[in-house]
Amino acid sequence: MGKTVLVVGAGIVGASVAWHLAKAGCKVTVVDTGDGGGLATRHSFAWINANWGNPEFYFHFRRRSMAGWRRLEREVPDVSVNWCGGLTWDISAEDFDTFEAEHTRWGYGMRRVDSAGAQRIEPGLKTPPDRALFVAEEGMVEPVEAARAMLAATAAAGGTLLTGTRIAALSARDGKVTGAVTADGDTILADETVIAAGTATQGMLETIGVRLGMITSPGLIMHSTVASQRLLNGMVFAPQCNVRQTREGRLIAGSDFAGADPKGEEDRMARELLARIKALVRGAEDLDVGFVTVGHRPTPADGFPAIGRPPGVEGLYVTVMHSGVTLAPIVGELAAREIVEGLRDPDLAPYDPGRPELG
Template sequence: MAKTVLVVGAGIVGASVAWHLAKAGCAVTIVDAGEGGGLATRHSFAWINATWGNPEFYFHFRRRSMAGWRRLESEIPGVAVNWCGGLTWDIPAEDFDRFEAEHTRWGYGMRRVDVAEALRIEPGLRMPPEQALFVAEEGMVEPVEAARAMLAAAGGKAMMGTRVVSLVTRGGKVAGARIADGTVVEADETVIAAGTATQNLLETIGVPLRMITSPGLIMHSTVAPQRLLNGMVFAPQCNARQTREGRLIAGSDFAGADPKGEEERMARELLARVKALVRGAEDLDVGFITVGHRPTPADGFPAIGRPDGVEGLYVTVMHSGVTLAPIVGELVAREIAEGIRDPDLAPYDPGRAGLR
């Protein structure tokens, strides 16, 4: 008989977990308070990468997941990554050489470019950098679309618009979750992929997990009538990319900064920076603003696994959900369906020191 698994959360991580579990032969039920696609997911810059000062173990984990995105593209209709590359010059001069050397030593496809090559990569730059780093293997994805494609491919039972209020234990084991109308959705295993709601859900059964949920604002412009950026640019004034729809989206960094109650002012400032950065953006306006809360375990690294001493429960929570979704889904499904925990998950045990 197939193992029954309840996945709480239908963002990009929960969607990947659900699809991989279904592929492994589990009977999956997905519960989400929204309509599918997640909250953190829809507020993401959606950059698939393994860069930006990560320690080596985390770099390799992210790189492994980048390869996982190529696998998902071949297996799931509707999952499409734009492998456009990322052009970066938002690095202090004193760190530039070290940053390049470190990533090159680890095997990243990073190369230094001059003004002329930067303009070949991004002809729309008003003031191209004297030197920058380009990684051709980085990509961007429309995250809600990708999550919904995975949910559709997973099949199973989907309970959208359904809020989980607590976990349910029976005989010392997690037996499912109680939803807002009081019904208990039972399962052999319950996977929490609920983003910022993870900590509160775990607290309903006394399981500690310290998290930081800092806000980040992303400005989305009105739709440009033409292609202004080929890929992603990471400049000192802002990080920006153009969506498939044609909007330029920008943040003070790729995750966005805390607006501190001044969303409109910050969005206008970001728009001005984008116009100064990208030729052809002069007539654009602010289309809309998103402020997402990053679901980050307290030490900054993902929490992936079973909390100590709790049967029937599996936790998946991280900030870099878009990059990590493929590898997390694959390894969670293997552990639940086959009982095999991948060695690469060792640093991400949710019971590690610093999270309790």
């Protein structure tokens, strides 16, 4: 019998960790305050990429996870990525050439297109840009569906999902985490406890005296009413309006891919985004605001993921990051390997939860 592992959080990262652990033979229990699918996950733009000016080490880590999504599609029923590509011109004129050259040097499949090329990629654009960058290997996913597919695969492998259950505190003895206590006072014992709780991570760790510096900035995403036809082939990143079309047919958009802070003016921001979409996309004229989501990005203080064991504590593993949708496959794979086999992948070195920047 493998290790008994408690995974706190059933968003896309927690679901991936749980699936990889169950696949490795662990007895997995997943606890989630909601109904599975997480909070940050359902508020995500859900763009799978290695784009947007990351340092080289982080670029390659994200690229490795993009390959992991293709593996997950083969392994897990109902995980389906739309590898539609992304068309970007939300880059200043002075940065455009440098950005393109850097990513091309690193091996990203980035291709410059002119106005005619952009129109061929996205025929629905009313006014295509004079120049843009297209990356065919980028994809988008419906994140809650993907998380729930991995949770279903975990259950099929013998795992347990406890929904509507809030963890009040971690439990520890003699420097080792032994599980957690729910808000109802029930104790869940485990050989290993994985925290994949997004913005709740910091408070949960503080119940056992562990410090992990985080920032949790809000981001608004506007979801339109359902369009009667396909208006976009893939993802479009235009200045002040990043937009894609969901499988259901809604256009979802933020002023950047993560969404901006609405500062209490959700309706105004949503209307502005809708107006930009109507000016950008042919056929969007009859759409209205369907609903708005405001998510809080669970980001470690220096902007990079925290993946691994906090120093001085046994039986505890942390997985917290922005860009959880892109990184879910690689985080699940490498976390499970470290927990089960004790092998830490060298690519995880920059993401140690004990690094000074998070103290």
